[in-house]
Amino acid sequence: MPINYYIFLSLTLFVIGIIGVLTRRNAIIIFMCIELMLNAVNLLLVAFSKMHYVTNVSKVTNAGSDGQLFVFFIMVVAAAEVAVGLSIIVMLFRNTHSVDVNFLNRLKH
Amino acid sequence: MGITQILFWILAITAIFSALMVVISKNPVYSVLWLIVTFFTISGHYILLNAQFLAVVNIIVYAGAIMVLFLFVIMLMNLNKETEPQKSKWLKLAGAVAGGCLLLVLVAGLRHTEKQMTEMVTGDIGLIQNLGKVLFKDYVVPFEISSILFLSAMVGAVVLGKKEPRIPVETEMRKVEETQQAINI
């Protein structure tokens, strides 16, 4: 497949994630949309890693493997972020019994 | 059109459809389930791209662990109903238009990238043996450093998650009511 198809696919997923962040009010769903964005990036990285593998395989051994390793690190960070993020959301829920992000603006002053 | 092309298109369309459903679904539990479908299709793409190990890890870590955590929290908060207040129609439209414009700009910009191909079936860098060697030879420093990240996330989860013991239940309930009145839910 041409690499363009993968670029467009993952950009579409990425933008769907962004739209979700902009349009939803439930903090958990916003967070899930962010995870979707990260996954779009992962897909793009793997596709690029494959592309660099194909072009460089004759010159370098293990060409393109750094792209796949980056995906590991993204997963690591995402897991840590989920732990922290969900505990923040649970903490907020304990105090307000709501996960609506709009009340954040009403409490401004 | 070969079998891999057909698979690519099926997976791509499923991925986009289920991603859209994540955003559209009103019930948070459905959103989680659609997100899991998206993760599975992305894993399918990984297999097509010969990243077998990542495909497995993606399912185990994302679909298995992270999404279960999400589901758990949603169930814990009793949010499995369509209780979410909606943003106004215009705000939603504005968000969608802004996102669409961003996509348009990105796609228009990247339309002319060189037409390099990604061969579907060749290559063995995605196998656990090769990845492991690179990870523990070249990437050992970032690997160790990411442990700091995990430690801080762990400390953080404890700091935030531990219930403060001192306040009795009645005061707490009154406080919750006060806040709810303050924000007019």
Place this chain on the structure above:
Amino acid sequence: MNALIFSAVSGVIMMFSSFLLNNKNSVRVLAHVLLLATIIANIFELRGISFFHIDTRGMLEFDRFALLFTLVANVCTFAFFLLSSRDLEKIGNHYSDYFSLLFFILAGIVVSSSFKSLLMLFLGIEILSIPLYILTGSDKRNLKSNEASLKYFLMGSFSTGLMLMGIALIYGATGTFQTGITVAEKVPVLLITGMMLLLFSMSFKVSAAPFHFWTPDVYDGAPTVVTSFMATVVKAAGFIAFMRLFAEEFGSIRPEWKLLVGIVAAVTLFIGNITAVFQQSVKRMLAYSSISQAGFMMLAIYSLSNDAKEGLILYAAAYSLATIGIFAVLVRMKDYTFEGFNGFAKQQPFLAGILVVFLLSLAGIPLTAGFLSKFYMLKATIDGGSLALAIFAVLMAAVSVYYYFRLIQSMYFKTGNATISGTTTGFKYTLAALAGITILLGIFPNLLTNWLYF
């Protein structure tokens, strides 16, 4: 490497200290000792003696710029510990955990200021931000703190998503994560798109306009002690990472981004200063003032010369010391509005005098470090080819004088009963020492910048 390992290990030790030491005083003393050890280890490395020899495969490079900034960040954190560590106690029940999170942030600062690979940039920025999300929300019963934490977290992870997309596109264009790429005549579109996304996400992290909207709410909602750390050391670290990224990775495609960075700097200066004028709360005013100071620091990225490098380090030191000092006093005040400071000079003439030094430094009045660092920035900008931007920055600095002097005015020329609690003699002497450093750096900036070369 010394500072990285020392601060990571210190974080772990602080983690264990919560159940090994049951006395809050000894926890605090332990934290001070560990940070002091980190500073000394870092000075050793700055003098060429590294305790550890670890092959990072070119992913981290501890050059003098990174080491000197690490030193500045550590010293500012030490000042923060001396002044405000007692106030950390009041946030919640996890005293030693807060210290360990602060040490982890310091480790993240080392990584993000000495990266040579985009992977390290990403990890460093995340290690910086994740403990901060937690510290922001650490006042668990306070709804404002919860709100700030959630907002910061969602914004932060959103911008991380943008950053990762940028990194992925750059990887597509160049095939490597190492910085220092060389590009041919025609710059690939993938690279430019990736650069733009990274610019946006880094602007998010350092709260440069138009991506600053989260800053006032988060800074206002977070416990004041945490804001003091977040608005100073962490923000400066973000700028160092920003500068390193754009100097090393995108230095070769400078014409593509120079104008954009200039615009971001100008808009940041404008919005930060104009909105700060209208604030009633000193804490919120300081939040906006941190945005306007960010505009000045953006000028360093605009010009990218040796002057800019020296200036950025000096700026980081001057701004952090002054802001930490003001926050340390603010934490102890009863009322955070400007009216709360009415008549402060009558009750606490010594503290008021020191506050004036800090405020003058922030406003950029001569004989203070703030003036010289602004001067370096302007000089670099004019050398970088934009007189107009420099003039605009001076105008905006003049606006900033208004709101800093407003605080001085309410301290000295208005009557009221400002109430402050918990000012010990040690606290006063530490503040005086900080003010002394601020003036010293304003007269002899070489004391700091010489470390870059010798």
